[in-house]
Amino acid sequence: MTASVRAERTADCPFSMAQSYAEEYLAAAERGEPEATVRAGPAHLTVRFGFEVRNDVLERGRMHEEIALHWTAQSPLLPDFAGTLRFRIHGPRTRFIIEGTYVPPSGILGALFDRIAGRRIARATAADLVTRIAARASAREAAWRVGIMSPHRGPRR
Numbered sequence: 001m002t003a004s005v006r007a008e009r010t011a012d013c014p015f016s017m018a019q020s021y022a023e024e025y026l027a028a029a030e031r032g033e034p035e036a037t038v039r040a041g042p043a044h045l046t047v048r049f050g051f052e053v054r055n056d057v058l059e060r061g062r063m064h065e066e067i068a069l070h071w072t073a074q075s076p077l078l079p080d081f082a083g084t085l086r087f088r089i090h091g092p093r094t095r096f097i098i099e100g101t102y103v104p105p106s107g108i109l110g111a112l113f114d115r116i117a118g119r120r121i122a123r124a125t126a127a128d129l130v131t132r133i134a135a136r137a138s139a140r141e142a143a144w145r146v147g148i149m150s151p152h153r154g155p156r157r
Contacts, residue, residue, distance in 0.1 A: 001103065001104065001111050001114075002101050002102070002103050003101065003102055003103070003104060003114055003118075003119060003122065004099070004100065004101050005081075005083070005098075005099070005100055005101075005102070005119075005122040005123055005125075005126045006097070006098065006099045006100075006123075006126070007097075007098050007123060007126035007127040007129075007130045007131075008095055008096060008097040008098070008130060009095070009096050009127075009130050009131050009133075009134035009135075010090050010093050010094070010095050010096070010134065011093060011094050011095075011096055011133075011134035011135070011137040011138045011141075012093055012137075012138040012141060012142065013093065013094055013137045013138055013140070013141035014092065014093075014094065014141070015087060015088075015089045015094045017137070017140075017141060018087045018094035018096065018137055019053075019064075019065060019067070019087055021133075021136060021137035021140050021141070022067060022085060022087070022096065022133050022137060023051075023053070023067065024136075024140070025132070025133050025136045025137075026049075026051045026067065026069075026085075026133070029049050030049055030050060030051065032046075036132075036136070038071055038129060039125070039128065039129075040071070040073050040075075040078050040081070040125050041073070041075075041077070041078045041121055041125060042121060042124075045073060045074070045075055045078065047071040047072060047073050047074065047081075048071060048072040048074055049069075049070075049071045050069075050070050050071070051067050051068060051069050051070070051085075052067070052068050053065050053066075053067055053068075054066060054067075054068055056086060056087075058086070059086075059088070064087070066084050066085060066086045066087070067084065067085040067086075068082075068083075068084055069081070069082070069083045069084065069085055069098070069100065070082045070083075076105055076106070077105065077106075078105065079102035079103055079104055079105050079110075079118075079122075080102060080103075081100050081101075081102045081122075081125075082100055082101055082102075083098055083099055083100020083101065083126075084098070084099055084100065085097070085098050085130070085133070086099070094137070096130050096133055096134045096137070097130070098126045098129060098130045100126065102122060104118055
């Protein structure tokens with residue numbers, strides 16, 4: 001049985017910069033940097049994480065990209081995850097949306113657990129990740145606006 005999860009947050013950054021800020025965060029997570037970890041479940045286990053950029057085929061009109069996400073929980077109690085991070089214009093801000101699927105581990109017992117508590121854990125995990133990505137994007141944009149940082153290269157010299 002495959003289950004799905006969705007979480008979204010709005011960031012104070014323009015659509016034109018949202019993907020760059022998200023990729024920056026996700027690359028740091030992929031390298032295992034502590035300020036950009038991807039955590040799963042109530043114990044916040046660090047997961048083995050990866051991502052790739054591809055064309056967003058769900059939204060008609062102007063072409064843009066989305067980010068495919070995948071992680072391995074490295075625990076028999078938590079499922080692996082495959083999903084997508086998409087960006088949508090929200091006035092001068094950007095909506096960050098994570099949608100994905102997982103298969104509850106441990107067969108029928110895992111499916112039962114998923115119905116009781118696992119779905120809430122999955123939603124909380126996705127919400128935690130999208131919240132941290134959107135918060136980082138907002139912080140990077142705010143720093144750029146006051147002249148502290150360049151949007152692509154870190155601190156200005």
